[in-house]
Amino acid sequence: AVSPDSRELAFLAAVVGSPLEKKVLILTLDDETKPLTRVLTPDPRIRSNLQFTEDGLALSYPIHENDTDNLWIQPLNQKPGRQVTRFDSDYIDEFRYSPDGKRIAIVRTHVDSDVVLLRDSSTSE
Helix, strand or coil: CECCCCCEEEEEEEECCCCCEEEEEEEECCCCCCCCEEEECCCCCECCCCEECCCCCEEEEEEEECCEEEEEEEECCCCCCEECCCCCCCEEEEEEECCCCCCEEEEEECCCCCCCCCCCCCCCC
16 A cells, blocks of 8 residues: 555565564655554454555454444554444455545455255266
8 A cells, every 4th residue: 555645655574483474564755765564463353455544544454243344443543443334244345445534445256155965967876
């Protein structure tokens, strides 16, 4: 995710270990300085699809719990994150903020699966 002012880049990284730990790295993209890196510890249920909020003060991302995705906001100042949506089913594929930051468009996916047993009735046994 690129910040609204295009000065920072945020991405999800996996720290190899047991168990696997996820971190959010934020790099400063300012040409005049060496890139500075900040490390945030996101909610462990994070999926992906990081996005800066319109004011650039927080990151939004879906979390996965109880076979459902909900959108969370994680402030960059290390304060606790908070849940934004209250869905009780389905997955979040994409989301985008409106230009004024007051609305969120969310693309959600529902997956159904069935098991079907087929037999070849033309063979005699």
